[in-house]
Each structure stands twice: as structure tokens, then as C-alpha cells.
Amino acid sequence: MANGDLRAEIAALESELSTIKAENQRLRSEIGTAVGAINGARNSLNDTTNQIRHTLSASDGSLQRSHQRVVDAYEIQKDMDKLYARLKQMELANKRIRECNNTKYYDFAVYRTVRKIVQGIMDNLDFSMVTEEVIEKAVERKQLEEPDYWLTCTLMAVVAWRADQRERAQRALERAMQLDDRRTASFLLVFYLRLRREDVALKWFAYLTAKPLSGSEKPMVLLFFSMLSKTVEDKLSDATRTKVNNYIRSLVNEAITDSGNLRDSAIDEIAERYGTFVNDRSFPYDQIAALVPTYGGLQQALALARNNANVVDFINAVMNVDDDTRNEFLKAYIDKIVADPCAVEQKVYDEIERNEMIIRLQGDVAAANEAYQLHKQHDAAEFDIVHEMMAWLFTPGGNGEANAQMRRNMLLMTRELQQEAGDRYIANYQRMFQPVQAVKIDDFEAGQVDLSQPQGVFGQVEEFYHGKATAEKAQIKDIMPIVLMVLGVAGGVATAFVSPALIAVGAIVAVGGLGMLLLNMNKRKRIDLAYEQRIASVKERLTALGAQFAKLAEDFHEQDLLSAKLCDTLNAL
Structure with a gap:
């Protein structure tokens, strides 16, 4: 009976357990469904998040690009505004020039008429075609009665002089001098040179040279340089040329004397200008370029030595002037004097x-x-003849102002400075070519190496690398192996009385210490061998460097031989 009850109870429990299992299965299924839904939602959320992140990233990139385009557009707009403003200024300037040209054409017509008459006289030296009656018909009466142009007065003086009306000529000349004494004197200087009246021309020359020249009178100085040649149809006398030569030489000497160190600086400037003719800076010495950090001085010295030929060619080109170019400046000068504005016109011309x-x-x-x-x-400043001469002489084409004959005369005028500059130029580049240079090969550096005898630093190389080897070997310590050996021996002896088996442990420790000691000795040998190889390599490269320097020195001295030709060319001026 009791067993039946127990079985019934067990059956009831099993039934309840089945029900619980079924419920658990259902719950597990629901949980699985929920987990799946959650996972799906999470995946969907991750996808959505990634999509949103990607969209935001793309939007941020687009915004950045858009912002940059806006910034660029703003900068472009600013540049366009500036360009537009400058364009408007150019248009306004062009408009002002047209207005000024109209003023010149209409308001200053009388001056233009006077210039045409004077140029006709100077071109042909024919006074028969220009009489007082012709001038009165061509030139406004007001200009003749109350002239405000020095050239009008000068023209009236010339016409009166030709008509033997000396008092009238003198009054007109005095008026011209009041209006513009420098241009009047310059014009009459050339005028009387053209008439071959050197005695009168020299009086005007004396007047012009009695006062310091200003920067605006550069053309006058060029006229003087032109006069040093046989400017006026080869008829200018030697006495006149001597006076002009003495005056220009006095200008140069005074400038050098008054300015203290100007002579020395002028010589330096000429020497530097010789250096501007360098056209070959090639340096086919790769080892020197790679191992000598200061090789730039050697390269420059070689380039300047090669340049001797270019300087000689320059001097010969300046000195070689054919006769056709001798007389070309005189007319250009008088045309400029005649064309220069008078005081009434000056503001318009300045504008x-x-x-x-x-x-x-x-x-x-x-x-x-x-x-x-x-x-x-x-x-307005005082004329700096030395500086201007250097610019005329060394600038191709005479800076568009001095012709070939003038440049030749300038070269001759400064022959002493040129000769000293030649010596200084040569001395400068010879001083640059120093065999003692700094050298850097791998980690070895030496500040003073004679490249002609690089073996002299072999001792430094050995000392440097032996020092590095010693330092590296010092990092290898023998204390631990020695301690192990001592401990092994001492421990083995001490434990022998306790247990003979422990002697083997001591022996093993001692042998280990001995092995470590032998290993350290081997490391030191390898360090010594490595540094000996590096020493040999550096010595070999130094030897090769010395051989290449010998070739460079041979090349330099071959180019330097042309310095003698340069000196001879300068001394022959």
C-alpha cells in the first residue's frame, strides 16, 4: 500500500515535471524568439547607426568641402577685388596720361614749334632758312615778347647773333640763363662744338663743371665721356679732350677721396662684378661634395678661376669698338636737351x-x-659718378644709356681701379682654395683635414674608433661570471662535507660562470674586429678623397693660369 502511494506520488511528480519541462520549453522558445528579435533589432540598430554615421561623415565631408569652397571663393573674390581696383587704377592712369597728352598737344604747341625749329638748325647747321621773320611767323608773339622757355630765348639769341645784333643776343641769352642755366649751357656747349668753336664751347663746359652735378644730369656726364672720343667728326682737339678727361678724373678722385673708404669699396664692387660673369659652376668631384661639408668654397674658387676667361672676353669686348659707333651720342643728347620739358611743362610731364x-x-x-x-x-641728389660708372660699364648695353664707346672710355678712365680689382679678384678666389677642410665620413668628423695629405689624420681615425671600441667593451661586465665561478667553487667545497652530491651543483655553477666569461671575451674580440674594419674603410675613403683633391687642385691651377692673361689684359689698358 505504501509502495502504491509512493508510485502515485512519483507519477504525480513526473507529470508535474513534464508540465514544468513543457512550460520551460515554451519559455525557452519564447526567449529564443525574443533574443532573435532583440538580435535582429540590434543588428538593425547597428546598421541604422552605421548608415547614419556614414551619412553624417559624408555630410561632414561635404560641409567641409563646401566650407573650403566658400573660403576659396571668398579669397578669389578678394583677389578679384584687388585686381579690379588695380585695373581701375590703370584705367585712371591711362585716362590721366591722355589728358596730359592733350594738354601737351594743345596748350604747349608753341614749345613744340620752337623745338622743331631748333632741331632743324642742329641737324643741318643751316641758319639761312631761319630768320627773324620766319620765327615771328611760326612762334606766337606772346612767347617771343615774354618768353617762358629757355629754348625760345636761346633760339632768339642765336638768330640775333647771326644778324650781328649783339645786345639783343645778350639779353636773350641772359633770359635763357635765368629760366634754366644748366640746359642752356648744355645746349650751347654742343652747339658750339658742332660749329667747331671749341674755345667758346670750353667756356660753357667750364660753366657746367663749376658746380656739383645732380643725379638728373647723367646724360651730361655721358656727353663728357662721348667727348673723350673724337666725337665731332674726329675734329675735337686733343687739348679739349684732355680738359674733359681731367675733369672726369677729378670727379672720380674727389668722390673716392671725399667718401673715405669709397676707393676700397669701389674696388670690391668691381671685383664682385667680375664674379657675375661666371657661367660654369659644375663640380665633377663627387667624393669631395659628399664628404667635405665645406666644399662650397672650393667649388666657388674653381668657378671663379674658370671665369678668368670670361672677364678677359668682357674687357676685350668693351675695348673693341668700331668707328661707326663713336659719333652716335651727340645727336641723341641734343635731342634730349631740346625735348626736355620747360618749367611750365614740368608738372604735366611729371604727372x-x-x-x-x-x-x-x-x-x-x-x-x-x-x-x-x-x-x-x-x-635731385648729387651725382654719384663712381656708382653710375659701374652700372653703365657692367650692365649689358650700358643700362640703355651709355653706348659702346662711352663704356670703353669709362673702362679706360678707371683703369687703375680695374687693375687693383683684378688683383683682388684673383687673390680672393685663390684664398678660397684651401686644402684644409672639415671632413665627415660616417660618424667620424674632423674639423681640420689637409686634403692634400689626408694620411695626417689617420691617427685621429684610430684614436676615435679605438675610443668607441673601448667604450663599447666597457659596457660588457665580467662581475657576474666571476661571482658565479667563485660561488660555484666555494659552494662546492663547502657542501662536500654535507653531501657529496652537492659538489656537482657547485661545479655546474662554476662552469656556467666560466662560459659567460669566455662569451664576454668573444664579444670584445668581435668589437675590436668591427672597429678595425671601420678604421680601414675610413682610411681607404680618406686616401681616395686625397686622390680626388689632387685632381681638383690640378684642374684649379690649370684654370688659374688664365689669371696671368687677365692681369696682362688689364695692365694693357
């Missing part, structure tokens, strides 16, 4: 010049005004 500078500088008004002021300051 034209300033606006032309604005156009030349592409609408940069500030830069144009600065350039214009510098130009005016130069014209």
Missing part, C-alpha cells in the same frame, strides 16, 4: 611719368608713388 609707373607696376599706386619719389630723389 605723365607717375601714371606711366602706375601702369608699369600694374595698378599698384603705392609702389608707383614710392618708385616715382625715389626717381625724383635720385635726380
